[in-house]
Amino acid sequence: MFRKKTQGPAVDDKEAPVDSISPAAPVDAPRVRRTYTLDDFELLATLGTGTFGRVRLVQLKGVGSFHALKILKKSEILRLQQLHHIKCEVEILSKIQHPFIVNYLGHFQDERRLYLVLEYVQGGELFSYLRRQGRFPDHVACYYASQLVTAMAYLHAQHIIYRDLKPENLLITSEGSLKITDFGFAKIVEDKTWTLCGTPEYLAPEIIQSKGHGKSVDWWALGVLIYEMLAGYPPFYDENPFGIYQKILDGKVDFPKHIDSKAKDLIKKLLSQDRTKRLGTFLTGLNSVLIEETYAFSCILSGCLRGGSEDVKKHKYFAKVDWDAVLACSETPPYLPPVGGPGDHTHFDEYPDSPIDDSVVLYGEDRAAFDVFDQF
Template sequence: MATAKPETYSVVNSAGHSPSCEGGTMKEDANNAAAQTATALTAALTLEQRSYKLDDFDTVSTVGTGTFGRVFLVKEKKTRGYFALKAMKIPDVIRLKQEQHVQNEKAVLSEVNHPFLIRLFWTHHDECFLYMLMDYVPGGELFSYLRNMGRFNNSTGLFYSAEIVCAIEYLHSKEIVYRDLKPENILLDRDGHIRLTDFGFAKKLVDRTWTLCGTPEYLAPEVIQSKGHGRAVDWWALGVLIFEMLSGYPPFFDDNPFGIYQKILDGKIDFPRHLDFNVKDLIKKFLVVERTRRLGNMKNGADDVKKHRWFKYVDWDAVPQRKLKPPVVPKVSHEGDTSNFEAYPEDDWKKDPPVPPKDLEMFKNF
């Protein structure tokens, strides 16, 4: 999935999307830096209350690999509880200039607490790796179910969309932009409810940011054009996601990223005939090039989305309480079941030399 960051659970095979991409920051607002510092302080205070050691866990298996990271299913020796432990190679993080994204991910996850978001319990580093201890979500990726079914019916797409709307609304209420919404980053818990994962591109925002990052098929026009972007990019991505869930393919695709970008900027959408009239209207309102007119990014924010007629039968109070009935209940035999994830070889991935002290300095608070 990602070329510039580890995936939280798995790497997409050739049937997946173009890899996530990340470019250099052209300019950043000073307010953003201040906001991130405040978030980091909150994160530090929160994490100080949690105490784990690497020796507290037995590694069960690898459940995901990425460019510079690997995710292990681990079992706590004392409680016998299962967690996902993401390990990232420090030399690769530095080489790919991902230090800030890694710090952002820690800061954001330390601040959030929502039923549809992954939870971070502990972070740590040694001389070779950065570690993040998170929920293990055994149902696997929404991407796998979409690939197996070809496409979702209207009611299935509606269920996942409603839960994602609540997750995005929550993040935006905390001035956080997610920036990497796609089926690969949506996990299903054992009951079938969603959990957004992989917050490597998430960021606390005051105004706008200029970093080029995301997956080509899901990038909003303002990201491609380097105009500076904000929370509106998440609503654009939701429009792309709803189209893909109900069609089986994204609305803008090509053999190379530049072809995808051109189609996004052209803004022409060819809808399959079977799509419901109301959902077509919703997708069109999300995929508006002018972000000030994009649904979700206007004065009433997420309320405009919730009031759209495609969602007219949704009880929005019941959604975050996980009261809606999931259309798919994953087959999970026990909390440490890995059958819904790809199998990965257990190689000598950890045999790397220690990092020089000067390189460790930037991660001293991790």
């Protein structure tokens, strides 16, 4: 069962300073890609489906390498008014590179569809693994959480808010590490944005209240994810999305007895209703434009100036983590997905095949709207 995403109208964002310094490659690091066409690939199994497309396992002809091909119907993108979000996704993926983020290899288009060529991550979703296990032991949750902390630190240093952290968007490599995928809600924002988007169980209160939000919403989502990994279910749940929103705004979190005190403390600090006190929030003082001036002033008075991802890393829950080893992917993984070969896709659900040409041909202004992708 997949949780539904929420999407609202976008509003222009303001300028603001960078969150924190990243040890990984800079956002504008040059990356060499080749130009592809659909004829370059042999289409294999469907790995997943979405609102306006699907992801196919493909093999590059003449080379033999396997990749994930994200196939998006242009007519559906326009109908659902998602062109801006897809543009942001391509722009962001084309500029970033990190060991815990899926590698982007290029894109191409034809008169019906837009195609994104991505790294194929064979181990399937963390969501599936978590559901099979029920819940994770503390050391397993800490292993995955530490990788996500480094990835979020990197993204935030590049002014990027991810905004859709959840087990369904985390893939497990054949070596046992995580890869973040699906940047459909990611956005380059140097201050705040007002878009209502994400998955209900993972939304920070400021998103629900349309107060404008920044990078701290990703730290909130990390708190929800750590809770779900340890408990086997999210901290805020209801059959109705509005019931979920109300529980998030109420802010009451009940912890199962087996979750230890260090994990509880971390989760509580990540799930702070007051974003000026939320662990991971980066504040620099009265000149900060991450939050309103009144928030910045009250924050200074209360002595809660914070240092972004470094504060998260220094929490006692991560006391035994070697952060250099995390980035180097040299830690022993808790789980290695059994893989039968480079093209094995047994860790993904089976989907019925869909004709590649079942979308509408675009003309005129609609067709020209996709010229924007030629700049990447």
